[in-house]
Amino acid sequence: METEKIPDIVIGRLPRYLQALQRLQQEKKLTTNSKELGERLGISAAQIRKDLSQFGEFGKQGTGYSVPFLINKLQSILNVTSVWDIVLVGMGDLGHALARYQGFANHGFRVAMVFDNDPQIIGRQVGSFTIQDTTDLVEKVSQAGIRVAMLTVPASAAQEVAEKLVKAGVKAILSYAPITLNLPVDVHVDYIDPILKLQHMTYYLD
Amino acid sequence: METEKIPDIVIGRLPRYLQALQRLQQEKKLTTNSKELGERLGISAAQIRKDLSQFGEFGKQGTGYSVPFLINKLQSILNVTSVWDIVLVGMGDLGHALARYQGFANHGFRVAMVFDNDPQIIGRQVGSFTIQDTTDLVEKVSQAGIRVAMLTVPASAAQEVAEKLVKAGVKAILSYAPITLNLPVDVHVDYIDPILKLQHMTYYLD
Incomplete structure (x- = not known):
């Protein structure tokens, strides 16, 4: 084939x-x-x-x-006969929503680790996860062999965190941060940004 | 031009x-x-x-x-020199995150109304919004003249809610529900679904 x-x-x-x-x-x-x-x-x-x-x-x-x-x-x-672990970075409102989202089950994915850099929330529980410190991200993610990530950090932090993920061995990043990431060509990157979609539609509204 | x-x-x-x-x-x-x-x-x-x-x-x-x-x-x-009011339907985790999202400001949008059909949460405050009953959706949205919507309801409810939005005069819907909506051709619809994006990327992973 x-x-x-x-x-x-x-x-x-x-x-x-x-x-x-x-x-x-x-x-x-x-x-x-x-x-x-x-x-x-x-x-x-x-x-x-x-x-x-x-x-x-x-x-x-x-x-x-x-x-x-x-x-x-x-x-x-599509390579989803088994389940890919996902590392989720950025535990604001959207990170919380994704950590608790039930829709990944049966579609080839599960959130496996969650990280943030805010000392105020590191150590807290979100569903079954404990928020870990991004300082430990490279070590933890590479040890676990996780290759898929979702990024829900502010735009100002996205590039730096994405580079850490790549250093940890991540090869696919879905970013919710409103900025284009600059990463090695062997890393697959895609974006979710409601504003881009909404502006695309309002073009057609009178 | x-x-x-x-x-x-x-x-x-x-x-x-x-x-x-x-x-x-x-x-x-x-x-x-x-x-x-x-x-x-x-x-x-x-x-x-x-x-x-x-x-x-x-x-x-x-x-x-x-x-x-x-x-x-x-x-x-792109028609975003002024601000479009958005009606947000479905106040689960993702709805909460979008209602509180600060990123719409200065990009042509603001959430103006939020709805849910769950009696347990109707009337509750989310940020500056009071969750309204979807029973009143058509009346409230058409009175306000809102033409842009975001849909964060379960897949099983998405088609019915979308039809209500169209009845209320909405012409652009950004849906987070994992189902394709069947709506009149003059209504612009787009989708956000992390699973579709993740599966697209895992195709390329060994």
Whole structure:
């Protein structure tokens, strides 16, 4: 199976397909097809068939896709058949919300450690976690072999903390800080910023 | 100025340019150029010049861009010269975090009303807001003329709440619920879901 050259934009759609399939599974549906998936996702059936065909033959003409089979295939392609530990840095309101978020379960992730640099909150419990001191971040994270991080620190601290994470061996960072990080090319970085999304939409409002 | 046909992918990059410019302004820089912006954003200088040129001539060959001038232009293009009121629905951990988030100020938005359907928390204070009953959502939101919403309800409730928002006159919805909404085409919808972003990155991890 040649997956090297699949465009990143195709890869970016696969988690949405998986999400829709997992909802179908919750609804006890055993089979689906590109038309049904397309209607749920607002993506054309042809696009979905084309995207999935890059990874092999997953469905049969006329009968469509087996929901559990396609879920397994997508989980395997996306590397989420087992669970990735996540290190979460920055325990403000958003960090608290993410530490307590129940939605990571069954999607390939779990928060494993939480850090902050504020002496006022280091040592406190958040759910089942004790907030640890970022001074110990590199040692603790590298010992645990954690490779995925979420960053919920202020913009002014984000670059420095991200560099610590990279030093600890982290290879994928999801940052909620409103600043572009400058990191080695072998580290995958993505961003979540509601303001960017809201401003994109207001462009279209009269 | 013909802006009708500018690709949506270009529009989606403008908030990032604005974000970078506002950071330059915080750093007291008065001028910049496409090379500096590009390095900060990980976008090529040529791409930035091409994107901006679709809206007119903003810089001079050799001297670059005036930071405050370009900020004003981008705010005007993105429709964020004044402040949009936001209605926030779903006051769990994430709703609380967004209601208290200080980052909307100076970026064209402010949370104006918060709602939930849980009798246990309706009437409670969150920062300066009183949690209101979603039963009153359509009336209150349409009276206030609010057109932008953020949705932080569970997936199972998202479609129903989104339809209420549309009924109230909302035209742009940023949803944190892990489900694709099915809404009229004149309503702009975007999504924030950390799992989709994390799974996109783990594809590339060994």
